[in-house]
Amino acid sequence: MLKHVSYIFLIALVFSCNSSGKSDETEKKVSIVDGTERYDVYQGSEMANLMRGMHAFNLQLKKEVENGKVVTEFPEEFLKIHTAEFTKAKSRNQTFDHYSGKFIEAQKMIFVQDSTIPLSERYNNAINLCLSCHQTECTGPIPKIKKLLIK
Ligand code: HEC
Known part of the structure; x- marks a missing residue:
């Protein structure tokens, strides 16, 4: 029984919104019983996991846009941005809802076949959102997101 409660977080290196994402993969836990240290792989919130998926998808999409042809479709699971749960310290607010709506709109525009706006411009609009x-x-991941932009 005690075993289950004997680990406290000494340092939770889980401030992905504050760091550039380099050290956010592990948490350091120190046992109060014997002082031994353990590192656990960080299991992110539903929203953090969705964000990582969005990053990975757009990294792939960038290549397609650069090659001038989009072969993927808008991933419906991105709509989870409207309902996914956040990391403890964060919560849904008007600003978030405003930008998430605009982002989804812009991301969908990339897949519109007969648009008159150039593909790379539509792609960059989504990344800019x-x-x-x-x-x-959530400024930490900004350098990582900037790399998605097409120059
Ligand atoms: C409407 C606001 C909003 C939009 C749009 C948005 N993000 Fe995020 N993002 C957040 C918030 C808030 C978090 C923190 C979520 C949490 O900790 O639960 C986050 C977290 C992240 C993380 C860190 C995940 C982790 O490992 O903890 C990455 C990377 C990320 N976003 C990339 C992106 C990319 C790439 C896009 C566009 C394709 C994007 N975000 C669009 C608000 C947004």
């Missing part, structure tokens, strides 16, 4: 939202409350 990732950045706009991140500037409001």
